[in-house]
Amino acid sequence: MKGIYLCLCLLVMLATAADTKKAPTTTKNVMGDVFQSFLNLIPYMNNEMKFRDSKNETLIRNNLHKLTNAFEHAKHLKKINSPGFRPSYDVIVEHLKHTKETFDSGNKVFARTRLKATTQICMTCHSQLERGASRNIKKKLESVTRGSFSSDFDYADFLYLTRNFNKAEVYYRNEIRNRIEKNKRLRKIQKSKEAHFLDYTIEKSIKRLITLHTKINYNPQKAIDVMKDYKNNKNLAKKLREDIEEWEVALKEWSKNDYRGKFTSRKQVESFLTKNLRSLDVSSLSDGSEDMTLLVASGALYRYLNRYPKSDIAPELLYWISVVDQQLNFNYLYSLSGMYLKECITQYSKSPFAKKCLAKYKDDIEFGYSGSGGTFIPKEERDEIKRLESVIK
């Protein structure tokens, strides 16, 4: 058995070596490879029957391997190594490695869930990009249609990830409308005002639309317009309607602000941080009262950080990006928040903010592992903390 395994390993290594012959030289090239494998996988990842059909096993496995390899070979690239992207990079490499292993071990249901979740990790990088796709890629994108996805939401996420925002907006709105209709029918059948399907895509779609007009293309008035469309809709859950009203109030303030969606100087970043973030009580953000501020902040912080990774303010920006991620992206399979803190500690170990990042990292871990029976931090995590402490010393 061991022999066979070794043999397989060698084969995989040989195949990998063949792949590396033309080592990718730009992030664009890598993304081209990533994208082709991802496109090939789309019809399967959105259809459980197709995904589990043994006829398709080789095709799926090959593309999964290619996708994983493409990312693994990108480690050295400059763009990937900017502080805003690297944490996502480390997460996606781990994620795909495990997805591949899950698939190879025959657990296809779970492998498919994981593969679908990959889209969200792609988004964490792509929401930081300043430019759209190249012409070459745009052409390929045209061949991907709604028919390859199992819901408007999945298609919208794909469009969002490939930065086709106008079209993504149309499909998020479709999703919301269709879900509302389904819930209405269910209420009629069950003769209950409260009946609704257990799904979160209405809320997620609304959040994506707001993110689009705050974090990605800053235009608070457009975000307010989105909310106007939904806040009085009695078919939405009451809690969601209340949230929307709060968000609207917050964004109305932003629309009067002199902030224009990006920082063009160090002075502007400083003044933004002082006005909006430095006075926040980080431990009480979970009530959501500052969500719009965090959302607005994140877009510009990422862009500034990626453009000026050597700025002495970079570790503080990573700290805030970590705070934002913790509060707003809690539904991702992975929290990137801890990864941003590690980046702050290891890459900027001499900065006073590295200490602050470490303190937050330790607090978060402690909080994460505390329960009614006390706090139990696994050895792996304790070792990681020791490693991070030694970096600063």
Ligand code: HEC
């Ligand atoms: C670690 C960050 C990161 C992750 C994760 C990531 N990307 Fe990218 N992607 C980038 C960057 C940076 C660019 C811009 C490259 C450039 O223009 O030089 C890009 C560009 C692209 C492009 C456009 C390429 C072109 O020629 O215009 C496509 C398509 C793409 N990515 C697909 C994906 C898919 C699909 C995923 C998820 C499976 C993904 N990316 C995950 C960072 C990432």
